[in-house]
Amino acid sequence: MDELGIRAAALVERRPRDTRLRRVGTSRAGLPLWLLSVGHGSRQVLVVAGPHANEPVGGATALRLAERALADPRLCDGADATWNLLLCLDPDGARRNEGWLSGPYTLGHYFRNFFRPGFLEQPEWLPDGADGATLPETRALLDLQDELRPFFQCSLHGVDVGGGFVELTRELPGLAPRLAHTAARLGIPLELGPYDTLYWPTLGPAVYRIPPPRHADLAAAITEAAVESTWFHPHRYGTVTAIVEAPMWGVRAVGDASPPADADGVLRSVSRTLRRDTRLLEGLLLRIRPGLGTTGDTARLLAPVDDYLLVCPGLADSWDPDTDTDDGTHPLPPLDTARLTALRISARRIALRTAGLLHRLVTAAGRDPSGALPDLDRLIDAWCADYHDGHQARWIPVARQVEYQARVVLHAFELAGRRAPVGRSGARRGGTPTARAEAPFE
Secondary structure, eight states, X not given: OHHHHHHHHHHHHHSTTTEEEEEEEEOTTSOEEEEEEEOXXXXXXXXXXXXXXXXXXXXXXXXXXXXXXXXOGGGTGGGTEEEEEESOSOHHHHHTTHHHHTSOOOHHHHHHTOOOOOGGGOTTBOTTTTTTOOOHHHHHHHHHHHHHOOSEEEEEEEEEEEOBEEEESSXXXXXXXXXXXXHHHHTOOBOSSOGGGTTSOEEETTEEEOOOOOOOOHHHHHHHOOSOBTTTGGGGGTOEEEXXXXXXXXXXXXXOOSOOSOHHHHHHHHHHHHHHHHHXXXXXXXXXXXXXXXXXXXXXXXXXXXXXXXXXXXXXXXHOTTOOOOSSOOOOOOOOHHHHHHHHHHHHHHHHHHHHHHHHHHHHHXXXXXXXXXXXXXXXXXXXXXXXXXXXXXEOOHHHHHHHHXXXXXXXXXXXXXXXXXXXXXXXXXXXTTSOTTTTXX
């Protein structure tokens, strides 16, 4: 976390006329929210890194984008643009993931050191609307959006296991082929049916349209993400928001559009497994909880555990072809191999995250009167082996994750610029019509 601020300050010292660094807010724990700005154009770009605590790649991507903007005049002066890079939206949560950030980059090490706050503490979500937002990180981002009124906003996310994809609040024609080209060059699998977008319109392979936000209960909000968020807050200014997901462990099957041999059989297996895993985790929580406190760090670790266990039964029912939920949930769309793989990964993910958080709760307590730690270790090892051996999940080097995410952002920036009004120079704002489309980015 500290390294991002140090590197940004060094960049400003090296290029003081072209860059600025300012504190735009303070986290709940008193950590600074740093905004690095590059260029002096009238059209604002806002890039938000670190919105989810367990997705650190965005901070490195933000710094790479700053270097690219300084090196290529087409990205600042040529586009009449200023790049505003929020280095980390949730520094408190990011600090809680430092246990795995220095490696080794194994699935077991990652999940045993995993942290992601409960839904109500995730700063991009607005469960009570913008006016009801109370988290200081959220208020800082909302104020920044209202100040800048960006024509293009990008939120940098990371997929722990799976593939890359992009979500958009407005369509950017031409993004899908560029995304495919970039992913192929860098060996990044693209996710053709991520669970997040299960019911969303598809704009092209691995590109999805985010539906307008709606009020929903907590379970629907966690599993569908179709609630009010800072993604849509600047929509009134004509902003295009892109959510760029970069995978840490890649799985090739998430890009397999072939028809499955037995979709219903896979769904039954996934549902049955999730129910079994949920019962195991609920039993472990019952053993562990009496020995824990209810405030401070314990409360922050317990909140996401309770969130995950809350939604698991409903997920299992919604995926089971033999269960009639009759609760207003959507029927599953047609399922190819990619979508079935994504559902299998999602079911395993929610169980592994819960087990990892329980493991942290026990180890943080410094004692294990429940005797649950060996059982948690066995579960985590077995479930990680399913990812590694059953899905052939393979670690993608950080440098490649960063390069992929930066290139996708630059593609989206150029295409968003084509939608924008004419700038003060008389050229179309953000457009570089004389430049070969791939030149700045590939």
